[in-house]
Amino acid sequence: MSEKLPTRSENYAEWYTQVILRAELADYSPVRGCMVIRPYGYALWENIRNALDRRFKETGHVNAYFPLFIPMSFIEKEKQHVEGFAPELAVVTHGGGKELEEPLVVRPTSETIIGYMYAKWIRSYRDLPVLINQWANVVRWEMRTRLFLRTMEFLWQEGHTAHATAEEAEEEARRMLDVYADFLENEAAIPVIKGQKSEIEKFAGAVRSYTVEAMMGNKWALQAGTSHNLGQNFAKAFNIRYLDRNNQLQYVWTTSWGMSTRVVGAIVMVHGDDQGLRLPPRLAPIQVVIVPIWRQDVDKTRVVETAHRVAATLQEGGIRVHVDDREEHTPGFKFNEWELRGVPVRIEIGPRDLEADQVVLARRDMPGKEGRRTVPMAEVLSGVQVLLAEVHQSLFAQAKRFLEENTHEVSTYEEFKEVLATRGGFIRVFWAGSDEDEIRIKEETKATIRCYPFDHDGSEGTCFYTGKRTTRVAIFARAY
RNA sequence: CGGGGCGUAGCGCAGCCCGGUUAGCGCGCAUGGUUCGGGUCCAUGAGGUCCCCGGUUCAAAUCCGGGCGCCCCGACCA
Known part of the structure; x- marks a missing residue:
């Protein structure tokens, strides 16, 4: 691996790309504008997904899956919606060697096809609310793309709900915005500003759009999640109606809300430093890396054994841990590599530590001696648990301070x-x-x-x- | 789509102006040894449609024409 990354101050865009490629979060694909999410990046996404999904379930939502292909005519049913999305649609015109009677759009978002289904499923106020989320990929034909921040295909979740009253829909949209903010702050250690989008910036087809905005390391803003009150726009376009208690036919009120793989980009840019990634402990695929250190073969055996024993202890304590016992690299090389990859806590175990029945803990958010301390072997698990919590707090505090100082x-x-x-x-x-x-x-x-x-x-x-x-x-x- | 840069080994590049042996360097990779508390060192080795098509020439990575692709910067977007 070549040594230094470009620094953030000399070339932020290049730093961003290099960190992602070298940390092996993602790689470029043979198709322009698309990317491959590599195992390390995907593990991070899985942790994001699990943390979000848990929150969705806790707020009463269920998952379902709607198809990738949407009839072209669906997109055209809501005026603002089609105007907003028409320029970036991927359209399938042929299938099975024949031209299709009606072109199919590859979903850029699923309001329309879900609206169509909701019209079938909803008859009575007793059917409401409908609280469905889906995890899916979507496609938007983008001119300029950037890893995670803007790719032609990306992964996300999209929640789609239908309610009996305007008030309920508004509550839902605001509730899910709070869920996003809670996730970002407590899992990703990213402070956000909650607010409403301007008319210009709101979602195509929404009555009101809400957003959580985060500040990246170059002081630019990134919309990390959005939640929309769609009013009755899609209900009217797709004829989603129900009979209320008074036997009156009413249009439902809908919402939609989404968060995408873009948050991976936010994590990179909010927390990363000139050494590379700094992953928030609750989402990090590897929370603790153990680097065994030895000088002679006799030491090697003991040290590596101890490293694996410590790893087992941590694993039983629910910590995601990895032992880097590769022989072809020196400890110094491994330190740098795991720092680049953003592992929050490193444990060093060498002959000196075996003598003293201790290990060295080093935290990613503090460079050098300052972030290093020894703990007795018997206290490894509790020491690591405390340290992971501290790293989370410290990442959050640093990001929060940066946001405040630059507002x-x-x-x-x-x-x-x-x-x-x-x-x-x-x-x-x-x-x-x-x-x-x-x-x-x-x-x-x-x-x-x-x-x-x-x-x-x-x-x-x-x-x-x-x-x-x-x-x-x-x-x-x-x-x- | 406009501006800029670039296509030579997995990656980063030199060679191209001024055509001429067997196309080179660094990293990475493989093997062996050495080292290991902050990016070890040494030896040996594997690895190439020089982006593609056409032209000029005794001879093209190198000159000419056409194409394709990628990256960066600007107008739209999670």
Whole structure:
């Protein structure tokens, strides 16, 4: 393996790509714009999936699977939806050697086909709510792609629910946004800002879109998850109706919400440093790597045996552990490699430790001596458990501090442009502009409204762009 | 789709201007030895449609024409 990564400050995009390739999270595929998720990356995704899936089940959802192919006419039924997705559809026109009567769209998202099915299944208020999630791949024909952040095919979950009332649908959309925020903060150690999308940025076909926005290491924003209140738009397009208690025919109210393999990119960019990945302990495929150290063959046998015994102890304690007993590499090489791959805790075991009946614990989030300490052999499991929890807290605290330190408030457009050009980050402003104003700002500065944050206390201020008084606050940033 | 860069061993590159033996270097890989508490060192070895098609020439990785592909930067998006 070649030695140094490019640093984040000299070339952030290159650093990002190199970390992913060299940590073996993913690789490029022979098809442009697609990627192969390698075992290490997929193990990370599986942990993400399990943590999310558990939360979905806890909130009353069940999983199902809807087909990959969608009749073209379905996509066209909801006006905003087709306008939003038409440019990025992959369309199948031939099958079995013959041209199809109606082209099939490879799903870019499944609102339409699920809407069609819901219309079949829902008859009465007693059938509601319907709370279904699916884990699937989707395809969007993208011009410019980037590993995990934007690929033509990606994996995700999409929740689709139907409710009897507008209030219930709104509650559901907000509840699932909270689930995403909870997942990101408590599993991925990523602090987020919850808020509502602007009209310009909302999902094609939604009444309202909600988002959790995270700040990447280069201070750009990334939408890590979204939740939409679809109102009755899809209910009307697909005729999803039910009889209420008064025997009145009513349209249902639907929601949808999704989180994708893009969060892997967020984990890379939020926590990574110039040595490589720093994986949040609860999601890391390998939480602890044990590197045995020996000088002579007599030591080797004892040390490697001890390493495996320690591994067994940790494994019984529910820790995901790996012993790196390869003979062809020196310990120093292994330290660097596992740091690149982001393993949160490393255990070193050498002859000195055997004499002292101890091991050395090193934490990934603290370089050098500072992050290293010895613990008695008997306390390995508890020591590791405590340390993993600490690493999680420390990653979260670092990311949170970074987010706060790079969130700025401005009161004029001049100041806005100045801050964007010099410091970057999130800019929090009072906002009373129009859609046109928003688009103009985007054209002039590349910054977009990431969200209207929920945490605004409702106080009134002056819009930095129009000078009007308003209680609305927006967060602007450059975004992926 | 616009701008830039690039296709030579698995990866990164040199050679190309100025055509001429057997196409080279580093990493990686294989074997043996050595080393091992922060990217060991040595030896030997395997590995090539020089992106593709056509042309010029006694002779093309090298010159000419056409194509294809990839990466980076800009307008759309989870």
